[in-house]
Amino acid sequence: MGKVTKAVGVAGAVAGAMYLSKSENREKVKRQLAKINGKEDSSYLKNLGKPSDIEDANMVNEGAMTSVQYYNRLQDEKSESK
Structure with a gap:
């Protein structure tokens, strides 16, 4: 079971890194995190x-x-x- 868990973790980390390699995806994630934390980004409001x-x-x-x-x-x- 340990090898499967590690493989899934590595695959998830690689998929996350690939997704965040695009700047527009990083901005989407930042906006979502700001919403979750209750903080509104002023640049998001301007958009x-x-x-x-x-x-x-x-x-x-x-x-x-x-x-x-x-x-x-x-x-x-x-x-x-x-």
Whole structure:
């Protein structure tokens, strides 16, 4: 049983190293870890929308759905105009 456990551990470590070799995957993992720890990365909030919309992003984070509904309506209007 010890050899199988070691083989699975090594395979997992190699797979994790291969996944994290891409910078975009490392950023995804960092954002997820920040969410788990209850910390929001300011660059992550900036990527949600324009930097002027950070207040809206904070409201959504706190549970307000008004800005989400507003954003969805704007997206629907954009897609209908195309």
